Amino acid sequence: MRRAPLLGIAALLALAGCAAAPAVEGPREVPLANAGFEQAPVSPDCPPGWFCAARATPYSFRFFLDGSSPAEGVRSLCIEPVGHEPWAYATQSIPDRGLGGHRVRFSMSVRVDGVTGRGGGIVARAHDGHGRTIAYAERLVTGTAGWKSLSLELDVPPGANDVEVGGLLDGRGRVCVDEARLAVVR
Numbered sequence: 284m285r286r287a288p289l290l291g292i293a294a295l296l297a298l299a300g301c302a303a304a305p306a307v308e309g310p311r312e313v314p315l316a317n318a319g320f321e322q323a324p325v326s327p328d329c330p331p332g333w334f335c336a337a338r339a340t341p342y343s344f345r346f347f348l349d350g351s352s353p354a355e356g357v358r359s360l361c362i363e364p365v366g367h368e369p370w371a372y373a374t375q376s377i378p379d380r381g382l383g384g385h386r387v388r389f390s391m392s393v394r395v396d397g398v399t400g401r402g403g404g405i406v407a408r409a410h411d412g413h414g415r416t417i418a419y420a421e422r423l424v425t426g427t428a429g430w431k432s433l434s435l436e437l438d439v440p441p442g443a444n445d446v447e448v449g450g451l452l453d454g455r456g457r458v459c460v461d462e463a464r465l466a467v468v469r
Contacts (some may be wrong), residue, residue: 289347292363310388315448316375318463319356320348329373331361333449337371344371349459354392354430359461362403362452369432370404374449377465382409386468389448390434393461398425400454405433409443417443421451430461436468 316332328346329335335346344365353359362371389407402423409418420437438444450460 289400293367297440305319310340310468311466313377313380313382313387313445313467315377320353320358320360320461321356324348324399333360333373333375334352334462335371335373336354338368338389338443339364340368343368345443346371346373347416350417352394352396356459356461359392359394359459362450363457364452364455368399369461370451370453371467372449372451373460374406376410376445376447378445379439379443382439382446383443384439386436386438387446388434388436388466388468389464391433391450391463393424393450394426394428394430394456394459396427396459397408398427398456398458399453400425402454403445403450403452403456404433405449407437407446407448407449409437410441411441412444414444422464423453425454425456427456458468 286403320330322331345365348358349361350358391405395403402425404423406421408416411417417440420435422433422435452458
């Protein structure tokens with residue numbers, strides 16, 4: 284008596300119409316430090332985990348944690364000019380950790396109040412090993428508007444040294460940011 288070759292379980296399930304679709308991998312979250320600005324500040328200049336800077340004069344913008352109406356949690360970070368410099372940002376840098384050659388999605392809740400100029404919003408950039416920007420994306424809004432989520436995508440070049448993400452104000456008015464998220468998009 285001749286025996287038929289044994290079929291694998293996957294083949295049997297497929298023949299029976301029970302085969303599961305291949306798993307589709309979703310975005311992989313990349314942890315950010317103090318993403319919701321909930322950690323108490325160590326200094327009055329910038330929240331823990333973040334780097335705050337203005338174009339030329341360091342104190343031409345005020346960075347402060349605001350607990351009056353955050354998007355989530357108990358506080359958000361606000362940026363407003365007190366001098367005449369055109370822009371300021373609060374960012375954090377994430378070492379490459381395999382981000383090179385992938386697309387990342389950065390999102391943040393943003394609230395603007397009387398913002399003019401180029402706008403207030405979010406920014407992402409990748410740097411090479413010499414600190415030069417090799418990829419850049421921003422999403423800015425103007426005017427006055429309550430909390431809304433802004434997101435952008437950035438193709439991180441292979442060999443990138445780090446990815447920097449955060450909030451930006453390029454103009455006048457006030458921008459507040461909260462709930463930062465970074466993910467590798469597959």
